[in-house]
Amino acid sequence: MAIKVKIEKSADDRYWGTTQNVPGVVVADGESINELKENLKEAVELYLETAEEYDKETYELYKNGFEFEYDLDVSEIFRVFEVINKSEFAKSIGLNASLFRQYTNSKTQTYISEKRAKEIENGLHRLGKELLKVKL
Numbered sequence: 252m253a254i255k256v257k258i259e260k261s262a263d264d265r266y267w268g269t270t271q272n273v274p275g276v277v278v279a280d281g282e283s284i285n286e287l288k289e290n291l292k293e294a295v296e297l298y299l300e301t302a303e304e305y306d307k308e309t310y311e312l313y314k315n316g317f318e319f320e321y322d323l324d325v326s327e328i329f330r331v332f333e334v335i336n337k338s339e340f341a342k343s344i345g346l347n348a349s350l351f352r353q354y355t356n357s358k359t360q361t362y363i364s365e366k367r368a369k370e371i372e373n374g375l376h377r378l379g380k381e382l383l384k385v386k387l
Contacts, residue, residue, distance in 0.1 A: 252313050253320040254295060258287070260331050270295070271322070274309050284331065291319065325371060326357040335378075344374035 255271040261280075266287040270277040279294045281287030295317065302310040329337055341351035346367075353361040354371070363371075 252315075252317050254313070254317050255320050255322060256291065257322050258284070258331070259323075259327060266331070268321075273298070274306065288319070325363060325368065326355045328375070329355040330357065340374065340378070343378075344370055346370070 254273055256268045257271055259267050259269075261267060265280050265282060266284050267278065267280045268287050268291045270291075273295070275298075277291070277294050277298050279287060279290035281290050295313075299310060299313055303314075323331060329335060329340075337352055337355055338348040341348040353359060354363050354367075
């Protein structure tokens with residue numbers, strides 16, 4: 252069963268994860284995304300221990316295991332992964348760099364169509380697959 256998690260980066264450079272589809276809310280933080288993931292896993296496991304006694308319905312949903320599905324909006328992705336050059340990434344997926352910077356600027360609310368968001372997501376996934384092929 253997938254647990255949806257919204258990830259955000261705070262002003263003090265900590266990462267926060269908040270569950271989106273679990274009754275109540277489970278929240279964790281970390282200095283890195285990996286630390287956040289570890290802390291969130293531990294927090295959800297503790298939550299489920301309590302749910303076993305007090306919320307059988309929720310416990311039954313996740314008792315056989317769970318996986319996390321992480322959600323970041325476009326501006327947050329490029330804030331969290333600052334190492335990705337926005338202009339070069341835009342060029343790699345065939346987008347105008349100036350328009351892409353508008354999409355990734357958290358101070359402006361530039362509308363991104365579902366189709367465009369999917370193109371960006373697919374580009375990120377391609378980049379990830381290419382990086383997985385790297386051997387050092």
